[in-house]
Amino acid sequence: MADIAFAPRTSKAExxxxxxxxxxxxxxxxxxxxxxxxxxxELLMFAHMNAQALCQTIxxxxxxxxxxxxxxLWHKGATSGHVQKVVEMRVDCDQxxxxxxxxxxxxxxxxxxxxxxxxxxxxxxEAAAEVRLRLEETGxxxxxxxxxxx
Amino acid sequence: MADIAFAPRTSKAExxxxxxxxxxxxxxxxxxxxxxxxxxxELLMFAHMNAQALCQTIxxxxxxxxxxxxxxLWHKGATSGHVQKVVEMRVDCDQxxxxxxxxxxxxxxxxxxxxxxxxxxxxxxEAAAEVRLRLEETGxxxxxxxxxxx
Numbered sequence: 001m002a003d004i005a006f007a008p009r010t011s012k013a014e015x016x017x018x019x020x021x022x023x024x025x026x027x028x029x030x031x032x033x034x035x036x037x038x039x040x041x042e043l044l045m046f047a048h049m050n051a052q053a054l055c056q057t058i059x060x061x062x063x064x065x066x067x068x069x070x071x072x073l074w075h076k077g078a079t080s081g082h083v084q085k086v087v088e089m090r091v092d093c094d095q096x097x098x099x100x101x102x103x104x105x106x107x108x109x110x111x112x113x114x115x116x117x118x119x120x121x122x123x124x125x126e127a128a129a130e131v132r133l134r135l136e137e138t139g140x141x142x143x144x145x146x147x148x149x150x
Numbered sequence: 151m152a153d154i155a156f157a158p159r160t161s162k163a164e165x166x167x168x169x170x171x172x173x174x175x176x177x178x179x180x181x182x183x184x185x186x187x188x189x190x191x192e193l194l195m196f197a198h199m200n201a202q203a204l205c206q207t208i209x210x211x212x213x214x215x216x217x218x219x220x221x222x223l224w225h226k227g228a229t230s231g232h233v234q235k236v237v238e239m240r241v242d243c244d245q246x247x248x249x250x251x252x253x254x255x256x257x258x259x260x261x262x263x264x265x266x267x268x269x270x271x272x273x274x275x276e277a278a279a280e281v282r283l284r285l286e287e288t289g290x291x292x293x294x295x296x297x298x299x300x
Binding site: 004005017019032041042046057086088089090091092093099111112117120122123124125132135 | 154155156157166167168169170171182184186190191192193195196207208209210211236238239240241242243247248249260261262264267268269270271272273274275276280281282283284285286
């Protein structure tokens with residue numbers, strides 16, 4: 001798989017207004033990636049990519065991340081079958097974050113079993129000294145034990 | 151402004167399935183924050199919060215970030231007037247990312263002048279050796295020079 005020739009990061013004007021793709025990888029060689037459901041706009045997950053994961057995602061049209069916990073390339077869905085088809089990829093103004101709009105074909109994105117990793121809300125605007133999370137999803141789409149083992 | 155008593159990060163089960171709010175701050179004391187438009191689901195921006203920014207956002211009901219470039223608290227809209235009212239805050243499974251769904255009242259989120267920071271797409275599934283970005287937004291909502299000065 002041929003790597004993509006990223007453009008050099010030159011001026012702020014070129015980064016923000018140009019057409020060169022110059023993703024910024026941090027000290028660990030990673031760029032953050034925000035993944036939303038292309039149909040509903042729901043935030044599904046937040047992950048990271050290294051250059052190889054980014055190139056593979058572009059070439060394959062399916063989300064490939066870098067797993068920081070396992071320190072390996074992570075072709076999403078390789079284990080669970082819940083592949084994320086990339087409908088659109090975007091990059092932000094200073095090119096230090098990737099946005100993937102994906103089609104999950106109704107499958108879950110979260111290893112806990114929910115459609116989205118963001119299944120709990122944090123109460124806002126309340127003067128509570130101790131905030132308690134609230135479950136917002138109606139139910140799990142799969143049982144993690146049957147997919148990943150115990 | 152009273153700080154929030156975050157719950158200690160104990161077991162994986164408690165982090166993922168519990169109601170305790172135990173945000174994980176990285177070595178720099180920051181947690182990433184994904185901000186989407188509550189009405190359209192569009193990804194507006196990606197930023198970071200420290201504990202103080204997170205507490206102020208919860209108490210105020212408006213987005214407060216930590217600016218890494220300026221190394222200071224950043225009450226979004228303080229300069230531009232483009233305040234982000236928090237409609238909902240969520241946290242992900244392992245509590246190392248915040249999602250804000252905000253009402254921008256039609257205002258821009260990006261300092262470049264666009265509604266979203268993610269105004270350019272990256273072609274996917276093409277065998278191009280050199281990827282060129284494509285502008286997806288129709289126009290700027292403001293001229294940065296008139297808001298921030300030159």
